[in-house]
Amino acid sequence: MHIGEKRLVISMGKIYVFVNQKGGVGKTTSALNIGAFLAEAGKRVLLVDFDSQANLSSGFGVNSAKPGVYELISGAAPIEQTVRETSVPKLSIIPAGIDLSGAAVELINQEAREFFLKKALEPVRSRYDYILIDCPPSLGILTLNGLVAADAVLIPMQCEYFALEGLSLLLKTIKRIQKNLNPSLDMGGIFFTMYDSRTRLAQDVVKQVQSYFQNKIFSTIIPRNVRLSESPSHGMPITQYDPHCTGAKAYKNLAQEVIQRGF
Ligand SMILES: Nc1ncnc2c1ncn2[C@@H]1O[C@H](COP(=O)(O)OP(=O)(O)O)[C@@H](O)[C@H]1O
Numbered sequence: 001m002h003i004g005e006k007r008l009v010i011s012m013g014k015i016y017v018f019v020n021q022k023g024g025v026g027k028t029t030s031a032l033n034i035g036a037f038l039a040e041a042g043k044r045v046l047l048v049d050f051d052s053q054a055n056l057s058s059g060f061g062v063n064s065a066k067p068g069v070y071e072l073i074s075g076a077a078p079i080e081q082t083v084r085e086t087s088v089p090k091l092s093i094i095p096a097g098i099d100l101s102g103a104a105v106e107l108i109n110q111e112a113r114e115f116f117l118k119k120a121l122e123p124v125r126s127r128y129d130y131i132l133i134d135c136p137p138s139l140g141i142l143t144l145n146g147l148v149a150a151d152a153v154l155i156p157m158q159c160e161y162f163a164l165e166g167l168s169l170l171l172k173t174i175k176r177i178q179k180n181l182n183p184s185l186d187m188g189g190i191f192f193t194m195y196d197s198r199t200r201l202a203q204d205v206v207k208q209v210q211s212y213f214q215n216k217i218f219s220t221i222i223p224r225n226v227r228l229s230e231s232p233s234h235g236m237p238i239t240q241y242d243p244h245c246t247g248a249k250a251y252k253n254l255a256q257e258v259i260q261r262g263f
C-alpha cells in the first residue's frame with residue numbers, strides 16, 4: 001500500500017509453536033519467559049495456552065478462566081473475549097482449562113480438524129508482534145493444530161540421554177505437516193534447557209545434537225536454575241520474580257535470538 005512516498009507496511013505477528021511430545025522438557029517455562037522478555041523488549045505478545053494442564057495460565061495466576069482457548073476453537077466465544085491482560089505490560093494470554101482435553105476428542109471427527117487454531121488466530125494476528133503457542137506433551141490433534149497455525153517450530157530439549165529418543169518422530173511429524181498442511185512452516189530451531197554443566201552427559205548430548213543440526217541450534221543454553229521453577233507458583237514470569245538470576249539472563253538472551261533469527 002502506498003501513501004505518497006511512504007510505504008505503509010501492515011505487519012503480521014510471527015507465530016511460534018513450542019513442541020516436544022515429551023513432558024517436562026521446558027515448553028511452558030520457555031513460552032512464558034521468552035514471551036515476558038519479548039514484551040519487555042517492547043514487542044506486543046500474545047501467549048496461547050494450548051495444554052489442558054493449563055500450566056502457562058497458572059504461571060500468570062490465571063486459573064480455570066472461561067472463556068478460554070476451548071471456547072475459542074469450539075466457536076463458543078469470539079477471540080476478544082478470550083484474551084486476558086497479564087501483569088506484564090504488552091503481554092496477553094488466552095488461557096486454557098481442563099475442558100480443553102475434551103476438545104481433542106471433539107475435533108478428531110471434524111473436517112479440517114487441524115485448522116481450528118489457525119482460523120481462530122487469524123483475526124488478531126496483526127495486533128501482535130509475536131504469538132507463542134504452548135502445546136501439550138503429545139503429537140495429538142492439539143499439537144497438530146499448533147503446527148498448522150505457526151510460522152515456525154521451536155523445540156526445547158532437555159540435556160539428558162533420552163532427549164534424543166522421540167526426536168526423529170517429532171521431525172517426521174514436522175515434515176509431514178510441511179508437506180500436507182502447512183508448507184510455510186519453518187523448522188525454527190532447537191534449544192537446550194535445564195543444562196547442568198557439572199554433568200558430562202549434558203555436555204555430550206549438546207555436542208551430539210549440535211553436530212547434527214548445526215545452524216538449527218540456538219546458541220543460548222538455558223541452565224538448570226531453581227528460580228525458574230519457583231516463579232510460576234508466585235504467578236510471575238522470571239522478569240518479575242528474579243530478573244537477575246542466571247535463568248533470567250539466559251531467557252533474555254534466548255528472546256533476543258528469537259528476535260534476531262526472525263524466521
Ligand atoms: N531451566 C530450568 N531449571 C529448573 N527447573 C526448570 C527449568 N525449566 C523448567 N523447569 C521446571 O521443570 C518442570 C517442567 O518444565 P515445563 O516448562 O513445565 O515443561 P513442559 O511444558 O515441557 O512439560 C517444571 O516444574 C518447571 O518449573
Ligand SMILES: [Mg+2]
Binds near residue numbers: 051134136
Ligand atoms: Mg507444559
